[in-house]
Amino acid sequence: LDLSVDIAAKPAKTLPDAQTVTSVRHWTDRLFSFRVTRPASLRFRSGEFVMIGLPDDNGKPILRAYSIASPNWDEELEFYSIKVPDGPLTSRLQNIQPGDQIILRPKPVGTLVLDALLPGKRMWFLATGTGIAPFASLMRDPETYERYEQVVMMHTCRTADELAYGRELVENLRHDPLLGELYGEEFASRLLYYPTTTREESPLMGRITDNLTSGKVFADLNLPAMDAANDRAMICGSLAFNTDVKAVLEGFGLREGANSDPKEFVVEKAFVGDGI
Ligand code: FAD
CATH class of the missing domain: 2.40.30.10 (Translation factors)
Structure with missing residues (x-):
């Protein structure tokens, strides 16, 4: 044999x-x-x-x-x-x-899935550090743009070099042949990118919570303030980040949803523990 x-x-x-x-x-x-x-x-x-x-x-x-x-x-x-x-x-x-x-x-x-949110106009991806990973997936999924007119990627790290993975991904997406074919030049206005640093000087700075509550991000991107009728969000960072952002979103009238109960935002931890 x-x-x-x-x-x-x-x-x-x-x-x-x-x-x-x-x-x-x-x-x-x-x-x-x-x-x-x-x-x-x-x-x-x-x-x-x-x-x-x-x-x-x-x-x-x-x-x-x-x-x-x-x-x-x-x-x-x-x-x-x-x-x-x-x-x-x-x-x-x-x-x-x-x-x-x-x-x-x-x-x-996981909870960071499109089905866990109600339909809306604009999707906000809010991440610190490696918390951008699930959004690296969702930003590259055409279904995200089928469901939402605009996607805003807010990513915050301590230093500018820590933003590089997300920055390159967004730049590549803007030249992506598939998305280009589907949406043409208009795609650039559909995926907005707002990278900030907290410890190193860079063009945009500050914590995501501060840039939302002060209204700076809305002014910089020429968008209306968040509201429950139009805006949906997904949060992924440290436990402290998630808790702080959740409170800010609730202040705008958004409610936390889940796979079984879609609402206006969902949250997931990027890691367990305090972070480093
Ligand atoms: P661990 O013993 O797991 O962690 C040691 C210490 O490092 C802990 O204090 C912890 O708070 C801190 N830490 C762990 N992960 C991170 C991180 N990502 N950023 C900052 N501090 C951290 N990690 C990733 O790198 N990429 C991911 O895509 C990712 N997705 C995750 C999704 C979920 C739902 C969860 C719960 C965690 C995720 N993590 C991710 C964290 C990952 O599971 C591990 O904790 C990480 O790989 C470190 O493993 P370790 O065994 O080396 O150290």
Whole structure:
């Protein structure tokens, strides 16, 4: 009996739920992004997260929640990650190279999905740090622009170099052939980008909460103030950020919704803990 054909067709996977890294890009000493193969059976809604990880020294998986940063039509999966110096997972994950394998549990979940919000005119994506990851997915999903006339991406980091991943993504989107074909030149006015820094001097500065409450972002983008009739929002950052932004949105009359009960905004943690 010759099994060699079968063996050649199905190479043994060294990890359960293994996927292969196809590219890695380091943005700063604290941030990197990478792409992996996508399991053929994996369906997800843009904005959802999965558990990914690596085995520890004893072969036991170290798994963490990660937002899928790529849109649901993409052949591969992209992730955008922090490097926590002593972090059980990211101290290892930051060393991955193309060809390496990671563990990916194919069970996507999450609240930052279009179905969790009522129809509206304008969608606000509000993120700090790696909290931009789910919006990197949603900004690249044509369905976002089918549902909303305008999308505003507010992203805040401590320093300007930490904005680079989001900045490049938005610039590439504005030249995206698919979206260009669908919306033409008008697309530039449909995806608005408002990057700010809190610790380093840059063209736009300040916390998202302050720029919303002062009205600066509305004035800068020539938009009316948020209201419950027109505006929808998704929030993704530290627990403190989420709590503060939630209060600001409620001040504008927006209510928190969920998959089972769509309203005007939804919230998800970008990580557990205080942040670094
Ligand atoms: P951990 O022991 O998990 O964390 C160590 C410390 O680092 C903690 O104090 C924690 O507060 C802080 N920390 C963890 N993650 C971050 C972060 N992203 N930004 C700032 N501080 C952080 N992380 C990503 O990098 N990208 C993602 O897309 C992402 N999506 C997530 C989605 C959800 C729903 C949740 C709950 C978490 C997500 N995280 C994401 C965080 C991720 O699960 C891990 O915490 C992170 O990869 C660090 O793992 P670790 O084992 O190295 O350290």
